[in-house]
Amino acid sequence: MTLAAQTAESAARALAIAGFAVALAQPLARLLTHTHGRRRTLAWALLLAPLLTPALLVSYAYSHLALRLMAVPGGIAVLYAVVLALKLTPVAAVIAHFVPPALSAEAAHCHALLAGPRWRRWIFRLRGAGRTPVVAGGIVFLLAFTDFELASLWSLKTWTVALFDAQAGGLALGASLRLAALPLMVETAALAGLLRRSRLAASPRGAGFQPVEVHRASLPGVASTASDGHRTFTISAESKPLSIFARRACSAYLVCAALLASVVPLARIVGQAAAGLRSIAENFVLTRELAASTAFALGAALCAWPIAAWIARRRGLALALCLPGLLGAMLLALFILTAFQLPPLRAAYDTPLPLLLALTLLLLPLAVPLRWLLDAARRSPALHLARLAGARPVIWHLDTRRRWLAACLLFCWGYFDFTASSILAPVGLTPVFARLHNLAHYGQTAVLSAMLLAAAAVPVLALPLSGLAARFFAGRK
Amino acid sequence: MTRRRSISLAVVATVVLGWSYYSGQKPRLVVYCAHDSIYAESILRDFTRQTGIAVATRYDTEATKSLGLTELLVREKAAPRCDVFWNNELLGTLDLQDKGILAPYRGHGWQRIPENFKDADGHWTGFAARLRVCIANGNVADAEPMVRLNVGVLALLDASRFAIAKPLYGTTLTHYAVLWQHWGREKTIAWHREWRVRGVRELNGNATVKDAVAQGVCDFGYTDTDDFFEAKDAGLPVFMRPVELEESRATICIPNTVAIIRGTRRETDAQRLVDFLLSAETELALARSKSRQIPLGPVPADQVPAEVRDLQTWAQHAAPLTNLLSARNECLAWLKSEYVQ
Numbered sequence: 001m002t003l004a005a006q007t008a009e010s011a012a013r014a015l016a017i018a019g020f021a022v023a024l025a026q027p028l029a030r031l032l033t034h035t036h037g038r039r040r041t042l043a044w045a046l047l048l049a050p051l052l053t054p055a056l057l058v059s060y061a062y063s064h065l066a067l068r069l070m071a072v073p074g075g076i077a078v079l080y081a082v083v084l085a086l087k088l089t090p091v092a093a094v095i096a097h098f099v100p101p102a103l104s105a106e107a108a109h110c111h112a113l114l115a116g117p118r119w120r121r122w123i124f125r126l127r128g129a130g131r132t133p134v135v136a137g138g139i140v141f142l143l144a145f146t147d148f149e150l151a152s153l154w155s156l157k158t159w160t161v162a163l164f165d166a167q168a169g170g171l172a173l174g175a176s177l178r179l180a181a182l183p184l185m186v187e188t189a190a191l192a193g194l195l196r197r198s199r200l201a202a203s204p205r206g207a208g209f210q211p212v213e214v215h216r217a218s219l220p221g222v223a224s225t226a227s228d229g230h231r232t233f234t235i236s237a238e239s240k241p242l243s244i245f246a247r248r249a250c251s252a253y254l255v256c257a258a259l260l261a262s263v264v265p266l267a268r269i270v271g272q273a274a275a276g277l278r279s280i281a282e283n284f285v286l287t288r289e290l291a292a293s294t295a296f297a298l299g300a301a302l303c304a305w306p307i308a309a310w311i312a313r314r315r316g317l318a319l320a321l322c323l324p325g326l327l328g329a330m331l332l333a334l335f336i337l338t339a340f341q342l343p344p345l346r347a348a349y350d351t352p353l354p355l356l357l358a359l360t361l362l363l364l365p366l367a368v369p370l371r372w373l374l375d376a377a378r379r380s381p382a383l384h385l386a387r388l389a390g391a392r393p394v395i396w397h398l399d400t401r402r403r404w405l406a407a408c409l410l411f412c413w414g415y416f417d418f419t420a421s422s423i424l425a426p427v428g429l430t431p432v433f434a435r436l437h438n439l440a441h442y443g444q445t446a447v448l449s450a451m452l453l454a455a456a457a458v459p460v461l462a463l464p465l466s467g468l469a470a471r472f473f474a475g476r477k
Numbered sequence: 478m479t480r481r482r483s484i485s486l487a488v489v490a491t492v493v494l495g496w497s498y499y500s501g502q503k504p505r506l507v508v509y510c511a512h513d514s515i516y517a518e519s520i521l522r523d524f525t526r527q528t529g530i531a532v533a534t535r536y537d538t539e540a541t542k543s544l545g546l547t548e549l550l551v552r553e554k555a556a557p558r559c560d561v562f563w564n565n566e567l568l569g570t571l572d573l574q575d576k577g578i579l580a581p582y583r584g585h586g587w588q589r590i591p592e593n594f595k596d597a598d599g600h601w602t603g604f605a606a607r608l609r610v611c612i613a614n615g616n617v618a619d620a621e622p623m624v625r626l627n628v629g630v631l632a633l634l635d636a637s638r639f640a641i642a643k644p645l646y647g648t649t650l651t652h653y654a655v656l657w658q659h660w661g662r663e664k665t666i667a668w669h670r671e672w673r674v675r676g677v678r679e680l681n682g683n684a685t686v687k688d689a690v691a692q693g694v695c696d697f698g699y700t701d702t703d704d705f706f707e708a709k710d711a712g713l714p715v716f717m718r719p720v721e722l723e724e725s726r727a728t729i730c731i732p733n734t735v736a737i738i739r740g741t742r743r744e745t746d747a748q749r750l751v752d753f754l755l756s757a758e759t760e761l762a763l764a765r766s767k768s769r770q771i772p773l774g775p776v777p778a779d780q781v782p783a784e785v786r787d788l789q790t791w792a793q794h795a796a797p798l799t800n801l802l803s804a805r806n807e808c809l810a811w812l813k814s815e816y817v818q
Contacts, residue, residue, distance in 0.1 A: 064692065067685070070678060071694050155681045165645060165816070285518065341552065350558050427507050427558060428533030438514065438536060442684045442707070 006159040007182050013077075014144035017085045018092075018137040024253065025092035025136050027242060031250040032097050034241045046254040050261035051090040054416040055149035056433055057452055058083060060440045061265030066154040080156055086261040088143050092136035098373060099132050108240070138194035139326075142187060146328025148419045153440055159183045160330050167334065167423075177338065180331055187327050194326075273453045276446030286451055289432035290458055296352070296421070296431055297414035300359030304410055307360070308367035312375065318368050325365040329419035333358050337423055355424040355431075359414045366413055370406040377402060396471050404470040408463045415459055432458075505533035506746045507558055509546045511647075512565040512733055513703070516768050523762075524753045530746045535559075545646075547573060550738065554578055560741040561750050563733065566651050567603060567798050568805040570734040574600045575802060580739040582748055586755025589774040593797060594732050603732030604755050605763040605770035607701045608719045608791055609652050612687060615714030617696045636675035640686040640698035643679050644669075645812050648701050648731050652720070653812070654805035655729050655796055659722050666811065691715050701731070702788060703768035710767060719791045730795030732773060733763075 001009075028047065035043050059066075062079065069075030111124050148160035163183070167176045242250065280286075311318040324332050336358050340349040348354065377383075378399060386394035421434040432455045439448050510517050514536040521532050537546045547569035550559060554576070562579075564570045573579050574596065583599035594603035642649040657665045673679070678695055680686050686698040687705065691713035705717045719728040735754045737747045753759060755774070763770035764785045771788045772781065781789070 064688075067688055067692055067694050070689065152681070155679075155685060162816075165643070166813075346556060349556075427535045428505060430536070435514075435536075441682055442513070442515070443688050 001157055003159055003162050003179060004182055006157055006162055007186060010145055010158050010160075010183075011186050013081055013084075014141045017081065017088060017144040018141040020085050021089040021092035021140040022133045022137040024089050024250075025096035025133070027246055027250050028089070028093035028254070029096035030240070030242050031247060031254075032093070043251075043254060046258040047090050047093060049258040049263070050086045051088070052412060053087075053262040053265065054433065054456060055087070055147075056153070056416075056418060056437055056440065057269060057456060058087075058261060058265045059150045059153040060444065060448075060452060061268045063153060063440070063444060070155075076154055076156060080150060080154060083150060083261060084144050084147060086257045088140045089257065091143065092140050095136040095139065096132055099135070135194060138190055141190055142194075142326050142328070145183075145187065145190070146330060148328075148330050149437070153437070160328070163330060163334075174338070177334060180334065184327070184331060187331070191323060191326055269449045269452055272444060272446050272449035274446075276448070276450035277453075279447050280450045280454065286432055286435070286454060288428075289430055289435045290455065292425070292429040293415050293421075293431040293433065293455070294458065294462070296355055296359055296429075297411050297417075299352075299356050300363050300414040301407060301410040303356065303360040304363035304367040305407065308364060308371045311364075312368055312371040321361070322365040322368055324361045325363065329358070329362055329417060330423075332361060333420040333423040336420075350426045352426055352429060355421060355426070358420040358424055359417060362417065362420060363410050363413055367406075367410055370409070374402055374406060400470055401467075404467055408459075408466070411463070412459050504743070505531040506560050506743050506750060508532050508534045508561045508563060508750070509537075509550065509559045510534050510563040511537045511546050511569075512563055513768065516703075516763065516766050517563065519766075520754070520759055520762060524750055527753070528746075528749055530749065532750070550578055551576060557738050557740045559738045560743050560747045562736050562738060563754065564736070565733050566648055566731050567601075567734050568651050568654055568801055570601045570736055571799070571802040572806065573736065578739055579736040580741065580744075582737050582751055584748055584752045584755075586752040589757070590755060591773060593799065594773045596799075601734045601736040602751070602755055603734050604773055605760050606730045606732040606773055606792060607648070607703055607768075607770060608788055608795075609648060609729035609731065610700060610702055610705055610717040610719050611697060612690050612700050612705050612708070612715055612717045613697050614690050614693050614695070615716055616693060634697070636672055636677040638696040639672075640678040640680055640689045640695040642682050642686055642700070643816070645809070645816055648683065649699065650805065650809065650812075651731050651798065651801075652699060652729060654801045654808050655722070655798070657808040658801055658804040659796075662807065662811075665808070669815075687715075703770070706767060706769045706784070722796060725796065726794065727796035728791050728794050729798075730771070730792040731798070733770070 032040065032043055032047070062083070066076050066079060069079055108124075112121055146160060147158070148164065150156075151158040151161050152164065159182075163176060163180055166179055241247075307321070311321055324335075336354050339345055340354045380398060383395070383398045386398060416433060417431070418433045418437050421431040422437065425431055425434055436448070436452055436455060439451070442448070508521065510521075514534075517534070517536070521534060524530065525532055535546070546562070547564070550557075550562060550573055553559065557578075562570070562573070570579070579600040581596075581599040586604075587595060587599050587602045590602050590604060594606075595601070644650055644653045653665065653669075656668070660668070678689065680689060683700040683704045684707070686695075686700045687708050689695045690698040690700075691708040691711075699720065702717070705715060708715045721728055733754075735751050737744070737751060741747050757772070757774060757776045760770070760772035760774060761776050761780055764772050764776070764781055769782065769785050769788065771785060771792050773792075778786070
């Protein structure tokens with residue numbers, strides 16, 4: 001299969017996944033909005049579990065199934081598309097949750113009373129959905145189109161795998177990048193479409209840069225007024241609750257997705273790891289890799305966060321710095337590798353700088369929206385009063401906790417990276433997931449499962465500790 | 478001081494401290510290693526323990542075995558970072574020698590290796606070899622006589638039940654280069670294309686081929702002895718037969734190779750590592766490891782595992798590989814045009 005055919009196939013698959021994710025995003029967002037208390041926490045956990053489970057863990061756990069599916073025509077392609085869809089649907093749901101449609105439930109109801117045929121109602125709703133589906137679909141498309149990690153371990157023929165093969169197989173870097181021209185064109189077209197539609201946060205004057213449609217229910221304490229640059233308005237309409245059937249269907253989806261893309265792979269690895277834990281406890285060889293992963297993820301998160309704060313109010317700069325990350329880790333890493341092999345930057349080649357730069361750029365498309373959301377939340381009168389009163393628990397609840405969660409998300413995103421790490425890591429500082437991905441090609445063993453578990457456990461153990469520290473310092477100026 | 482300034486200061490301090498820690502570290506001997514990290518690691522740790530020389534290793538991925546590092550060495554020729562290259566095959570090393578990237582060294586390790594597994598000037602030296610084998614699933618009827626069939630005849634069977642790694646890299650590339658030399662360009666291309674049309678399963682690497690056969694997804698596959706023994710040790714129903722060329726019945730025996738990179742700034746340390754890897758102790762350690770590598774130099778026979786002694790017999794009938802560089806380069810150029818379009 002030629003690279004053009006592989007690109008077309010990847011684009012078609014990404015389009016289908018984006019369609020699936022967008023179709024589910026609104027009902028899932030409404031489910032989250034109208035669920036309260038512990039159920040709400042559970043719903044969020046179930047939604048985010050597939051997204052936050054490392055791709056390597058999932059591909060490793062299902063590697064035997066993938067191998068068996070090779071005997072079934074199209075079997076492995078279906079498995080790949082399903083797992084990718086389960087992993088990326090939460091992205092669309094989260095976007096839909098925080099950026100709800102411009103059309104209120106009341107407006108939709110009024111139009112339903114007045115409108116004639118059913119298809120007119122659908123068209124009205126589609127137009128009323130605003131830019132959210134396009135933005136969510138565009139981002140899911142880009143993430144699905146640029147996936148490499150799941151595909152490579154399952155021997156799938158995608159353009160990312162072909163490009164990696166070409167690069168490792170001796171094609172000159174320039175030739176590899178020329179080969180990437182077609183996928184790059186697809187990505188650029190998707191990005192251009194995305195940018196046309198994603199003016200949700202942009203002020204026409206270019207000075208203001210604030211979220212205009214932050215959902216009141218999704219951010220308790222957020223002021224319900226927002227500005228689009230022209231006028232200030234109040235978000236008064238809550239989204240309509242789901243019917244009981246839809247609610248149950250959405251809940252069932254969340255449970256199934258979390259089971260398939262998170263719980264089953266984890267349970268499988270834990271089961272296998274039991275026999276290997278003793279071996280790795282006696283001879284733990286991953287210390288250096290774990291330290292490298294933690295340092296790179298921490299460094300990238302520490303760099304991305306203030307940069308995001310700085311660019312969040314500068315629209316052009318924000319878009320310019322987020323674009324490289326949206327191109328995907330593979331192309332970005334190849335570009336950075338090329339740059340650092342040129343004479344002016346050669347001194348920094350084989351140092352931590354190229355990987356740190358790549359990870360920072362990969363984190364920015366996540367860090368900037370997080371900044372927008374947090375900045376909106378920090379204008380809350382409740383938080384202002386809590387600060388005046390010096391009420392630490394309230395400050396923690398309304399502000400510090402969210403910032404800590406955002407930092408954790410950035411850290412995990414960087415920590416679980418494999419693609420950029422495998423291309424750019426300097427000698428002797430290989431991040432743990434790049435190393436484990438290499439070992440995972442040898443098949444499943446108890447020791448390897450134990451290593452994977454140890455690698456995944458580091459953020460799980462470290463982040464609550466950092467949360468305690470953050471809580472301790474909450475409210476201090 | 479405002480919170481923002483504190484954070485900016487913390488970021489700058491972290492980066493500066495991290496950088497100074499990284500740049501202040503004791504320089505290490507840089508080894509690019511294409512051999513499986515699970516086996517190479519313990520050998521390199523022993524070296525550090527015995528000599529006190531710290532080693533920083535860059536491993537390759539299973540899927541792009543050896544060729545990724547070979548290409549990296551070519552790209553870094555102007556400003557080499559690597560001191561010692563431990564390749565898991567020969568032809569890539571020959572290519573590096575041809576490009577003037579390797580420095581000669583004839584130490585006591587070089588002296589104990591037979592002539593046909595080393596460069597006369599010491600640009601590279603072979604050690605601890607593997608055989609290319611046809612692996613079969615033990616549950617398949619008549620599989621045993623079938624693995625004895627040669628490459629050409631096997632290709633006539635149901636191709637969809639046969640697995641092979643992508644031939645762009647590693648020992649599968651060596652396998653193809655041998656066929657290219659043996660059959661010639663036209664026959665190799667025709668054989669390969671027909672096999673693909675008939676649905677041969679092309680997988681990521683030799684380990685995946687082993688898995689596919691061991692789990693019954695495929696009946697046969699081409700892989701290496703180390704992968705076969707992994708499946709056998711796991712109690713999976715597999716058996717194997719070394720790949721033999723038609724007429725000559727020669728096997729394909731692929732040694733690890735070690736070489737010093739020209740321009741290294743740690744020449745003495747590099748030479749010590751080369752001698753360490755070429756020692757009888759290292760060859761025996763690799764023979765006794767799960768990968769059952771075949772010692773090429775003289776070692777006490779009673780210390781070699783029985784399974785490896787059988788392999789040694791096969792290795793004695795190996796086709797010469799040292800004259801394959803042009804065949805490998807022609808074959809690789811064609812494979813790239815075939816796979817990377």
